[in-house]
Amino acid sequence: AQSVTQPDIHITVSEGASLELRCNYSYGATPYLFWYVQSPGQGLQLLLKYFSGDTLVQGIKGFEAEFKRSQSSFNLRKPSVHWSDAAEYFCAAKAAGNKLTFGGGTRVLVKP
Amino acid sequence: DAGITQSPRHKVTETGTPVTLRCHQTENHRYMYWYRQDPGHGLRLIHYSYGVKDTDKGEVSDGYSVSRSKTEDFLLTLESATSSQTSVYFCAISEGPNEQFFGPGTRLTVL
Numbered sequence: 001a002q003s004v005t006q007p008d009i010h011i012t013v014s015e016g017a018s019l020e021l022r023c024n025y026s027y028g029a030t031p032y033l034f035w036y037v038q039s040p041g042q043g044l045q046l047l048l049k050y051f052s053g054d055t056l057v058q059g060i061k062g063f064e065a066e067f068k069r070s071q072s073s074f075n076l077r078k079p080s081v082h083w084s085d086a087a088e089y090f091c092a093a094k095a096a097g098n099k100l101t102f103g104g105g106t107r108v109l110v111k112p
Numbered sequence: 113d114a115g116i117t118q119s120p121r122h123k124v125t126e127t128g129t130p131v132t133l134r135c136h137q138t139e140n141h142r143y144m145y146w147y148r149q150d151p152g153h154g155l156r157l158i159h160y161s162y163g164v165k166d167t168d169k170g171e172v173s174d175g176y177s178v179s180r181s182k183t184e185d186f187l188l189t190l191e192s193a194t195s196s197q198t199s200v201y202f203c204a205i206s207e208g209p210n211e212q213f214f215g216p217g218t219r220l221t222v223l
Contacts, residue, residue, distance in 0.1 A: 009152070034211060043202060044155075044214040090154055099170065100145075100212060102154030 002027050004093050006103035013081050014111045021076040021106050023091030031093040033074040034100070035065055038088045047089075050074060061085070086110040115139050116215035118203050124221045131190040133218050135203030137183075141213075143206045144186040146170075146178060148199040149217075155202060161186055193222045 003026045013019050025031060032051050036044040048059025055067040065076045074091060091103040115138030125131050135144060143162055147155040147170075157170030159178040167178050175197060177189045190197055200219050204212040 004154075006154075032209070036214075043216045046211050046213070049211055092154075094209070099157055099160070100155075102156070104152050104154045 002031075002093070002095060002101055004091055004101050004103040006089075006091055006106050008106045009104070010107050010109065012109045012111060015083055016080050019076075019078045019081045019085070019108065021089050021091075021108070023074045023076065023103060025072050025074065025091075025093045027072075027093060027095055029095065030069060031095045033065075033067065034092040034094070035059065035063070035074075035076045036090045036092060037061075038090065038105075040087070044090065047076070081108075081110055083110050083112065116203060116205055116213060118201075118215040118218050120218060121216065122219045124223065125193050126223050127194055128192050131193050131220065131222075133188045133201055133203075133220070135186045135188070135215060137186075137203075137205050139205060139207075139213075140183060141205040141207045142183075143208075143212075144180065145204040145206075145212065146176070146186065146188045147202045147204065148172065148197075149202060150199055158188065158201075193220075195222050198222045 005024045034049045035047040038044050047063050048057050050057045057065050088105045088107045090105045092100045094100050117136045119134045145160040146158040149155045156172045161167045161180040179187045202217050203215040206212040
């Protein structure tokens with residue numbers, strides 16, 4: 001069955017430090033890949049997406065993600081975290097058709 | 113931001129009562145989706161629509177029905193609400209195989 005796994009439920013990071021969120025997918029072929037962010041009480045906002053081509057993808061708010069086919073991973077990174085980055089982050093994947101499959105989410109806490 | 117609104121934004125109801133949630137879009141996108149969000153599960157697809165009067169089930173469709181009589185509106189109905197349907201419900205839209213855009217959510221509590 002197709003699935004998306006985010007191994008870390010919570011991550012705490014100090015403001016100014018780097019952040020990496022892990023995402024692994026299990027699909028027969030390389031799916032379309034997405035990262036969304038959800039601030040408390042809000043809907044989901046798309047950070048970035050990967051369809052094909054360059055495996056390093058730039059997104060909004062200073063985020064980037066790297067697709068690694070050999071590891072079935074699509075990890076999200078930010079070099080220097082701001083307090084406003086405290087939120088929940090969701091990795092999602094889509095194969096044929098329009099159905100998105102989400103990971104369970106990673107909640108990021110930012111320490112001052 | 114994509115023009116997606118959901119109503120109501122919050123609702124408290126009792127077990128056994130019918131509930132209808134509305135999603136309205138101004139983007140004229142073909143595809144519309146209903147998800148529920150529960151801790152540890154991310155978002156799970158309930159139903160989706162690929163055109164007016166064209167709908168299909170998602171992974172957690174039991175106890176839910178949908179209707180789409182106009183491009184801009186997608187209704188989610190709980191025929192007889194149960195406590196297990198307490199959740200946050202999100203509507204999303206997309207045009208083809210590209211990214212989905214999400215509404216602000218509806219928090220439903222079933223007592």
